[in-house]
Amino acid sequence: MHNLSRKRIWVAGHRGMVGSAVVRRLQSEGCEVITAGRETVDLMRQTQVESFLADTKPHVVVMAAAKVGGILANDTQPASFLYDNLMIEANIIEAAHTNEVERFLFLGSSCIYPKFAPQPIPEDALLNGPLEPTNEWYAIAKIAGIKLAQAYRKQYGRDYISAMPTNLYGPGDNFDLNSSHVMPALIRKAHEAKMRGDKSITVWGTGTPRREFLHADDCADALVFLLKNYSGEEHVNVGSGEDVTILELTQLVCDVVGFTGEIVHDLTKPDGTPRKLMSADKIRDLGWRPSIGLQEGVETTYRWYRDLSN
Numbered sequence: 338m339h340n341l342s343r344k345r346i347w348v349a350g351h352r353g354m355v356g357s358a359v360v361r362r363l364q365s366e367g368c369e370v371i372t373a374g375r376e377t378v379d380l381m382r383q384t385q386v387e388s389f390l391a392d393t394k395p396h397v398v399v400m401a402a403a404k405v406g407g408i409l410a411n412d413t414q415p416a417s418f419l420y421d422n423l424m425i426e427a428n429i430i431e432a433a434h435t436n437e438v439e440r441f442l443f444l445g446s447s448c449i450y451p452k453f454a455p456q457p458i459p460e461d462a463l464l465n466g467p468l469e470p471t472n473e474w475y476a477i478a479k480i481a482g483i484k485l486a487q488a489y490r491k492q493y494g495r496d497y498i499s500a501m502p503t504n505l506y507g508p509g510d511n512f513d514l515n516s517s518h519v520m521p522a523l524i525r526k527a528h529e530a531k532m533r534g535d536k537s538i539t540v541w542g543t544g545t546p547r548r549e550f551l552h553a554d555d556c557a558d559a560l561v562f563l564l565k566n567y568s569g570e571e572h573v574n575v576g577s578g579e580d581v582t583i584l585e586l587t588q589l590v591c592d593v594v595g596f597t598g599e600i601v602h603d604l605t606k607p608d609g610t611p612r613k614l615m616s617a618d619k620i621r622d623l624g625w626r627p628s629i630g631l632q633e634g635v636e637t638t639y640r641w642y643r644d645l646s647n
C-alpha cells in the first residue's frame with residue numbers, strides 16, 4: 338500500500354530500545370533514515386521541533402520518543418510521565434502537520450486500556466472503564482496521542498496512524514532497577530545474584546500478574562509493516578498474543594541465566610494491573626506475525642546484557 342523506498346523517514350527517539358530497533362529494521366527498505374539527538378532538537382520545545390522538521394522535510398515520521406519506565410517509575414513520577422509525553426507528542430504531531438508530513442506513526446502502550454478490560458483486549462476496549470492507577474498518567478498521555486493522530490486525520494485529512502505495543506524487551510533496554518520494566522530487572526537481578534553467589538533474588542509483588550512480552554525487533558518489524566500496509570483511524574495492537582505470570586517469567590529468566598537460588602517476593606511493591614493480554618487479531622488479519630519466541634528472546638537479550646556488563 339505504501340512504498341517506503343526513497344522516502345525520508347525521521348525516527349524520533351532513535352537512541353531508545355524501540356527507536357534503535359526501528360532504525361535497524363528500516364535499513365532494508367531503501368529509505369533515507371534521519372535522526373536527531375537531544376543536543377540537536379529538544380522534543381519538549383515546539384520551536385525546535387518545528388525548525389527541525391522545516392529543515393529536514395521528512396515524508397514519514399515514526400514517533401518512538403517518549404518518557405518510559407516500569408511500574409515504580411510510573412507510580413512515583415506522575416507529573417513527568419504525563420507532562421513530558423503530552424509535550425513530546427503534541428509538538429511532533431503539530432509540526433508534522435504544518436510541514437506536510439505524509440505518514441505519521443504514533444506509538445502508545447497496552448496500559449491505555451481499562452484495568453479490568455476483557456482479555457484478550459480488543460482495540461475497541463479503549464475508554465470503556467477506569468485505568469490502572471499505577472500508570473494512569475502515562476496512559477492518559479498515550480490516549481491523548483491516539484486522539485491527536487485521529488483528530489489530525491479527521492480535521493486535516495492526514496494519514497496518521499497509531500500502534501499499541503505490549504510490554505517490550507530486548508537489546509538497548511533500561512536495566513536500572515528503580516526505573517526499568519520487569520524483564521530487564523529480572524535479567525539483571527538473576528545475573529548479579531549468580532555472580533555474587535546469592536541464595537535468592539527478590540521479585541516485586543505477588544508474581545501472579547500476567548504480562549505479554551514482545552521482542553523489540555519483532556515490534557520494529559510490526560511497525561514497519563503497519564507503515565506499509567495500514568491506514569485507518571483506529572489504533573492497532575502490537576503483541577505476541579501470549580502471556581505468562583511474573584513468576585513464570587522469573588523462572589524462565591533464572592533458567593536462562595543459570596541462577597538456581599530461591600525466588601523471594603517483596604510484597605511492599607505494587608502488582609499493577611492483573612492482566613493485559615491484547616488481542617492480536619487485527620494485526621494478524623492484516624498479515625503480520627511475530628517471529629521471536631519468549632525463550633529465544635530472553636536468551637539473546639541476556640547475552641547482550643552479559644556482554645555489555647563484562
Ligand code: GFB
Nearest residue numbers: 407408411446448472517518519522540541542607608609
Ligand atoms: O514491567 P513493569 O514494571 O510494568 O512490571 P507494568 C510488571 C510486573 O512485574 C508488575 C512485577 O507486577 C511488577 O510488580 N515485577 C516483579 C517487577 N519484579 C519486578 C522488578 O524487579 N521490576 C519491575 N519493574 N517489575 C508498565 C507501565 O506497567 O508497563 C507503563 O507502568 C507501561 O506505563 C509499561 O505501560 C509497558 O507492566 O506493570
